[in-house]
Amino acid sequence: MIRCKGPHSLPLARGASVPFASIMTSMHYRRFGRLGWQVADIGYGMWGMAGWTGSDDQASLESLDRAAALGCNFFDTAYAYGEGHSERLLGETLKRHPDKRLYVATKVPPLDRVWPGKAETPIGDVFPYAYIREMSEKSLANLGVDCIDLQQLHVWSDAWADDEGWQRAVSELKQAGLIRGFGISVNRWEPANVLKALETGLVDAVQVVYNVFDQAPEDELFPACERLDVGVIARVPFDEGSLTGMLRDGMTWPKGDWRNLYFTPEHLREILPRIARLEALLPDGMPLPELALRFILHHPVVSTMIPGMRKIGHVETNLAASERGPLDPSLVAALRAYRWDRTYDIP
Ligand SMILES: NC(=O)c1ccc[n+]([C@@H]2O[C@H](COP(=O)([O-])OP(=O)(O)OC[C@H]3O[C@@H](n4cnc5c(N)ncnc54)[C@H](OP(=O)(O)O)[C@@H]3O)[C@@H](O)[C@H]2O)c1
Numbered sequence: 001m002i003r004c005k006g007p008h009s010l011p012l013a014r015g016a017s018v019p020f021a022s023i024m025t026s027m028h029y030r031r032f033g034r035l036g037w038q039v040a041d042i043g044y045g046m047w048g049m050a051g052w053t054g055s056d057d058q059a060s061l062e063s064l065d066r067a068a069a070l071g072c073n074f075f076d077t078a079y080a081y082g083e084g085h086s087e088r089l090l091g092e093t094l095k096r097h098p099d100k101r102l103y104v105a106t107k108v109p110p111l112d113r114v115w116p117g118k119a120e121t122p123i124g125d126v127f128p129y130a131y132i133r134e135m136s137e138k139s140l141a142n143l144g145v146d147c148i149d150l151q152q153l154h155v156w157s158d159a160w161a162d163d164e165g166w167q168r169a170v171s172e173l174k175q176a177g178l179i180r181g182f183g184i185s186v187n188r189w190e191p192a193n194v195l196k197a198l199e200t201g202l203v204d205a206v207q208v209v210y211n212v213f214d215q216a217p218e219d220e221l222f223p224a225c226e227r228l229d230v231g232v233i234a235r236v237p238f239d240e241g242s243l244t245g246m247l248r249d250g251m252t253w254p255k256g257d258w259r260n261l262y263f264t265p266e267h268l269r270e271i272l273p274r275i276a277r278l279e280a281l282l283p284d285g286m287p288l289p290e291l292a293l294r295f296i297l298h299h300p301v302v303s304t305m306i307p308g309m310r311k312i313g314h315v316e317t318n319l320a321a322s323e324r325g326p327l328d329p330s331l332v333a334a335l336r337a338y339r340w341d342r343t344y345d346i347p
Helices: 057-069 085-096 129-143 164-175 221-228 239-244 265-281 288-297 312-324 329-338
Strands: 018-020 027-031 038-040 074-076 103-108 148-153 179-185 205-209 231-235
Touching (some): 027 312, 085 103, 085 129, 103 129, 129 148, 129 164, 148 164, 148 205, 164 179, 179 231, 205 221, 239 288, 265 329, 288 312, 288 329
Parallel strands (some): 074 103, 103 148, 205 231
Antiparallel strands (some): 027 038
């Protein structure tokens, strides 16, 4: 078993970042809300390697190793990513880097396995008390740790905010030392559907879709996180891949790959002209993925972002964006015109 080491907290204001100069790239770190951890401003998303087609465990493990070597110290996984497979890959990575403080975030899947969470579903069908405890034990075993840094709920509806069951489970898991912090991963394109839960004081971090297109978290969620000192994890920084510039008209993925549900022909037809307009805005020498990550870096309330990566090359180029820092304010201002509040019915 790997013991959780205590968080090292430097006295840093939210949004301030410090470089870690003793490594090859100069990774920058930000304070993770009230938990006080110093986390890399570019972390690691671990869904693709255990859920999307084209994954290769060896390549994924090498990518994770490279990220750790370059100073990335925040890794987001979930039980639902391959029914524990992604968690086990992270567990192997933790064992290979016993000298490093790597922060582990995972998630309890909804009992009914329905994404997104819906107000009309009773919370007893989604996150009953005993189930949250049981799934946390399973994740602890998959990860090979005796304490999870951040346990999150994988869907949410604020209709459940007052429920005593999840609140008791979270408090008891913390008291027992089985989790250090607790977070909620909010439904796609519903960033405000967690504000009531934040007011309980039990939520240390929020995970939300935030990227060049999806800027709505800035309206209500980010101010609330700032006020309550809640850590913010920006997920899906590349809009599931469109903001890498690699998608083409008519593209499909092998049967069973979730991206077929997201990039429907209709959605893709709307995305591609927006990508073309974005590419016309790129400063000389800046690839689109770099613009996407450095846009997110501009927001001081974001503690870390978690690009999905399965290849060493992607790890190296993405983590290098940390050193380059936030985009020039004039470019951020121009990107305001690319905000896109979507309403597709997508899981
Ligand atoms: N409900 C939830 O809680 C929820 C939902 C979605 C995602 N998440 C979390 O957020 C993380 C990030 O989201 P995501 O992985 O779905 O999507 P994403 O980060 O927006 O995009 C990932 C895609 O971008 C590609 N990519 C990464 N860097 C690249 C680069 N420099 N150049 C070209 N392509 C690049 C990846 O390729 P390779 O994989 O081939 O490297 C992958 O196809 C997930 O891994 C997961 O941890 C949580």
